[in-house]
Structures are given as C-alpha cells and as structure tokens.
Amino acid sequence: MSNLDVATGSEREAMAPTSHTTEVGGALALAVIAVSRAPLLLMDEQFTVVAASETFLQAFALNSDAVRGRSIFALGDGEWNLPRLHSLLEAVGSGDAEVADYQLEMSVKGAAPRSLRLNAERLAFSDAMPVRLLLTIVDVTALNATQRKMDDLVRQKEVLLQEVQHRVANSLQIIASVLLQSARKVASVESRAHLTEAHNRVLSVAEVQRQLSLTQVGDVALKPYLTQLCNSIAASMVADHEQLRIEVDGDGSTVDSEVSVSVGLIVTELVINALKHAFPKGRKGVVSVDYRSRSEGWELAVSDDGVGMPKTRGVAESGLGTAIVTALASQLAASITVEDLAPGTKVSVKHLEAGTEPEPLPAV
Incomplete structure (x- = not known):
C-alpha cells in the first residue's frame, strides 16, 4: 500500500490544491453581485471591474460588456474619471480607510449633474483569494x-x-x-x-x-426673549425708570415657539399686574423675572418688593389676570404658588417632568 493510500482524510484535504476553493469562492462572489438589488461594482486592486450588478448597469445606462474587464475610471464617456474617486479608491485599496456614505458630484455629458452616495470596502478573505474592492453607488440626485x-x-x-x-x-x-x-x-x-x-x-x-x-x-432662547418683552412693557407702562425697574435673569434655556408664547403671556400678565398694584402712591421698587431649567423640570418666578398682597383677598379672587395665568399654566402642565416675601410677592410657575417628586413648598 502506498503512502497516499494510507493518508487520513484531513491529510488528503491539506494536500489538495487550493485553486478549486478559490474558483468556488470567486464564482460565489460573482453570483452574489449578479443578483444583488443594490448598485454594486466588484473590482480588483487595479480598479478593474470584475463584476457589476444589474441594478448598477440599469442605473447608469451601461451594458455588461462595456463594464467588465475595464477600469472604473474608463466607464461611460469618462465621467467616472474623477480625482476624488481616485483618492477614495486608493485609500480603500491600501487598507487605510473604509468609506461610508461618501457624497460625490458627477458631471454627465449632455445631462444634469448627478449626486452619488458611495460606500467602499476592501475585501481580503484569505491568502488564497485575491483582494477585491466592493463599491456601492446610489444615485441620490x-x-x-x-x-x-x-x-x-x-x-x-x-x-x-x-x-x-x-x-x-x-x-x-x-x-x-x-x-x-x-x-x-x-x-x-x-x-x-x-x-x-x-x-x-x-x-x-x-x-x-x-x-x-x-x-x-424654531427654538427660542428665553432670557433674551423675556428681556426684550419686559423692556417693551416697561417702555409702555413705566413713566420713571429710576423709580420702577424690571430685571430679567435666567439660564441659557431654549424652548419651542409654542411654549415661548405661553411663558411670554404669563410673564406679561404677572409683570403688568405687579406694576399696577405693587407700587401705589409713587412707591419705588423692582419687578424681577427669572427662568431656570433643570433635569427635573423648569421654574418661572416673577417677584416684586412692593406692598404685597392684600390680606383679605384670596389668590383665586385676584381677577382676570390670575384666570389667564392659571389657564396658561394648566396648558404647560405647571403648578402655581404664591409667596409673601414681606415686603413684596413672588409668583412661581413650576413644571415637573413626569416621574419626578415635587419639592416641599415653603411656608407662606
């Protein structure tokens, strides 16, 4: 019996030529490219087209004979011969880059320019199989x-x-x-x-x-928005700016335009109410507006150092302004608290995100 006859199955497999495996792998790759619904090109390391999907041929009005075996840069009427495409494929072929969603503008003779989105990848499965470059081209014009x-x-x-x-x-x-x-x-x-x-x-x-x-x-930055709003109110309602001032403070919070309308109306109502009632008989003072946003929610506070609320008058009886503020706060899923600052009054409108616990209210 010869040595070949007594060789084990694994030894016989190791002794078999690799060309068959290479041929099967290459044929499989070509078959995958042929049936792919994506516009694909399979190239060798010299950028010669090995295979092209039918989708690619249809998208760029080419036939298989005019593509296979030719350099990608020679396809069509030369529209693929682009410096940016050269650089992209050379970088991918050297293994230095993997390109995803690369935007490329292609000028086409006698037609409008085309916008392409490219994805390029270097394929190197084993030493027995040659390196291939896979290029996906999608026309996004x-x-x-x-x-x-x-x-x-x-x-x-x-x-x-x-x-x-x-x-x-x-x-x-x-x-x-x-x-x-x-x-x-x-x-x-x-x-x-x-x-x-x-x-x-x-x-x-x-x-x-x-x-x-x-x-x-779009999104509105609240501090500058409220500052301009209060400046407008002061210009129309405050005769002596040395006597009465409106000060605005806050963080860098932004909100969408719908929320900004409600917040602006609340601030306007509360500031006008303070200017009308908190400083009788020429009393000097300051109305302060402050907006802060945190992870648990946001808080708007309008306060003054005026005479304070009448002791015999409840908040619910404060008039139309209070009804408007209450309705707007309800739209914002916010609560209202009123605090006697002695002197002055502070009205807080607070919105808590779902799942957060409210802070204990201070004694009034």
Whole structure:
C-alpha cells in the first residue's frame, strides 16, 4: 500500500490544491453581485471591474460588456474619471480607510449633474483569494432635489409665519389703542374700568406677538426673549425708570415657539399686574423675572418688593389676570404658588417632568 493510500482524510484535504476553493469562492462572489438589488461594482486592486450588478448597469445606462474587464475610471464617456474617486479608491485599496456614505458630484455629458452616495470596502478573505474592492453607488440626485425643495418650503413658511406674527402684533396694538381711547371717552367708571382691563389684555398679547415676530422660527432662547418683552412693557407702562425697574435673569434655556408664547403671556400678565398694584402712591421698587431649567423640570418666578398682597383677598379672587395665568399654566402642565416675601410677592410657575417628586413648598 502506498503512502497516499494510507493518508487520513484531513491529510488528503491539506494536500489538495487550493485553486478549486478559490474558483468556488470567486464564482460565489460573482453570483452574489449578479443578483444583488443594490448598485454594486466588484473590482480588483487595479480598479478593474470584475463584476457589476444589474441594478448598477440599469442605473447608469451601461451594458455588461462595456463594464467588465475595464477600469472604473474608463466607464461611460469618462465621467467616472474623477480625482476624488481616485483618492477614495486608493485609500480603500491600501487598507487605510473604509468609506461610508461618501457624497460625490458627477458631471454627465449632455445631462444634469448627478449626486452619488458611495460606500467602499476592501475585501481580503484569505491568502488564497485575491483582494477585491466592493463599491456601492446610489444615485441620490432626485432625493437631494426633493430635500432642497422641502428646505426651501420650510424657509418660505418661516418667513411667512414671521410676517403673519408681525402683522398680528401691529393689529393688536391698534386694537389696544382704540380700546384705550374709548376708555378715556366713556363717562361710566365701570365701563372705563372694563375697557382699560381689555386694553391691558390685548396689549399683553400684542407684546408677545411682537417679540415673536422678531425671533427666528424654531427654538427660542428665553432670557433674551423675556428681556426684550419686559423692556417693551416697561417702555409702555413705566413713566420713571429710576423709580420702577424690571430685571430679567435666567439660564441659557431654549424652548419651542409654542411654549415661548405661553411663558411670554404669563410673564406679561404677572409683570403688568405687579406694576399696577405693587407700587401705589409713587412707591419705588423692582419687578424681577427669572427662568431656570433643570433635569427635573423648569421654574418661572416673577417677584416684586412692593406692598404685597392684600390680606383679605384670596389668590383665586385676584381677577382676570390670575384666570389667564392659571389657564396658561394648566396648558404647560405647571403648578402655581404664591409667596409673601414681606415686603413684596413672588409668583412661581413650576413644571415637573413626569416621574419626578415635587419639592416641599415653603411656608407662606
């Protein structure tokens, strides 16, 4: 019996040539490329096309005979001969890079430019099999064009929204002026009070709308927004700025425009209320506005160092302003607390995120 006859199965496998395994692996790779639904190119280390998927051929109007065995840079009418593509494939072929979602603009003779998204990978399975480069090419020209149209529409919408906010603010200020003129003309004290109250309500909404019309659509930085809002209120309601001041403090919190409207209206109501009632008979003082955001939620506080709340008057009986603030706070899922600062009053509007425990309230 010869040595070959007594060799074990594993020895016979080790002694068998590797060409068969290589051929099977290569054939399998070509079969996968052929049936792939993705636009694929399989190349050797010299960037010669070994195989191309049918999807690639259809996407770029090429036939298999004009692609296989040719350099990728020679495909078509030379539109693939791009310096950036050279650099990309050389980096991938050397093993120094693996490219994902690489954006490439391709100029096509007699047609509009095409936007391509490339993914490139170096394939090296074993020493017995040659190195291959796998390139996926997706034409995203139509997708990018659609995205640009959407971006343009969003920008147009933002411009229109700001214009609408500006016009609404102007209209509200006109209405407020008419109400104030009417209040000055009527003889009835009760009617004058109602008209003045309506003027203040419309004015508060107008100030919020005016500030929003000056703010970019999207998230609103609250501290500068509230600062401008309070400056506008002070300009219309405070005759002597040495006597009464409105100070705004806070962190760098931002909120969406819908929340900023509610917060702005709450601040306007509370500040106007403090200016009207906390400083009678020429009393000097300061109204302070502060907004802070933390992981457990946010808190808005409006305080003054005025005469404080009447001892005989409950919070629920404080009038239309309180009803408006209460409704707005409810929309924000926030609670309201009133604290006697002696002197002065502090109104806090606090929102807690779901699952957090409220802090104990201080004694009033």
